[in-house]
Amino acid sequence: MSAVDRYTCEEVFRRLNDYLDRELSAAEMALVKEHLDTCGQCASEHAFEASVLRELKSKLRRIDLPQSLIDKVAAILAEAGRTNH
Amino acid sequence: MLVNSRTEDAAPAPHTLDDLLRPLLGRAYGLALRLLRDRADAEDLLQEAALAACRGFGTFRAGTNFKAWFFRILTNCYYDRHRRQRHEGPPVEFDETPELYLYSQMAELGLHQGVADPAQALLDRLDSAQIEAALQGLPREYRMVSTLYFIEDFPYEEIAGILGIPLGTVRSRLHRGRKILQKLLWRVAVERGLVPDRAKEPA
Numbered sequence: 504m505s506a507v508d509r510y511t512c513e514e515v516f517r518r519l520n521d522y523l524d525r526e527l528s529a530a531e532m533a534l535v536k537e538h539l540d541t542c543g544q545c546a547s548e549h550a551f552e553a554s555v556l557r558e559l560k561s562k563l564r565r566i567d568l569p570q571s572l573i574d575k576v577a578a579i580l581a582e583a584g585r586t587n588h
Numbered sequence: 589m590l591v592n593s594r595t596e597d598a599a600p601a602p603h604t605l606d607d608l609l610r611p612l613l614g615r616a617y618g619l620a621l622r623l624l625r626d627r628a629d630a631e632d633l634l635q636e637a638a639l640a641a642c643r644g645f646g647t648f649r650a651g652t653n654f655k656a657w658f659f660r661i662l663t664n665c666y667y668d669r670h671r672r673q674r675h676e677g678p679p680v681e682f683d684e685t686p687e688l689y690l691y692s693q694m695a696e697l698g699l700h701q702g703v704a705d706p707a708q709a710l711l712d713r714l715d716s717a718q719i720e721a722a723l724q725g726l727p728r729e730y731r732m733v734s735t736l737y738f739i740e741d742f743p744y745e746e747i748a749g750i751l752g753i754p755l756g757t758v759r760s761r762l763h764r765g766r767k768i769l770q771k772l773l774w775r776v777a778v779e780r781g782l783v784p785d786r787a788k789e790p791a
Contacts, residue, residue, distance in 0.1 A: 516687070524743075548688055548691055551688070551691045551707045552707075554705050554707035554708050555690060555711065557708075558707060558711035558712070558719075559719065559738050559769075560738055560741075562711070562714070563723060565615070565618060566617060568614040569627075572631050572635075573610075576609070576613060579635060579638045579639050580605060580606045580609065580642065583605075583642035584606070
């Protein structure tokens, strides 16, 4: 990889969220990773944002489904099933 | 019983709508509740979406992503009810939220020093309800995209399909939503006394 191909801190900064979300092309992912491997400041920012993402995903809770709602939806599905027969 | 596909001697059993929908109900209710922030309204929306799914099940193609298909129906039902509110912009107070908000706030207070994972150190001290409340504080368009991404793990492209918006709009809303969410989380941390309130410090 030549110096011309390498990303600057600014270019990595603009792609940080997409990199975290794996929404870049394989070539862009490689360029960001190559920069993070050699730039302490960008690596620190990336590690922080990756940790925020992990924590959010693990702590945003599943919401309990009321049994009464399960029953109501089951009735809708059963009624639709009868209608289609 | 509703059957999506049936072939003679086919190895995989055909899936009924009931088979496909039941395991998703909790997640669909979570999305409805996060959109509407009201349990009764969320229950109504989910039932309406279930009914719409019954009517439209013939359009579902076996082998494609049923969850994305049903979530699209649910968000369409939501938009049909709340069409007038479709374009809710972010409150002015969030207009200038900088990038890396939590990182910058903690760095300015020296909270990165001597901690291996400063983000975890901060967020570990917030419980799920407080993080959920921060998500609930997002403007609706950002809340929808953030819920589909953070909680339901949909990739950007599928979120675009579910919400019927361009991929670039998903990217920008999620990007902005993250910044606002970080600001809201910082607010919670300040209110709980987990970090100093810099607004109260003498100039």
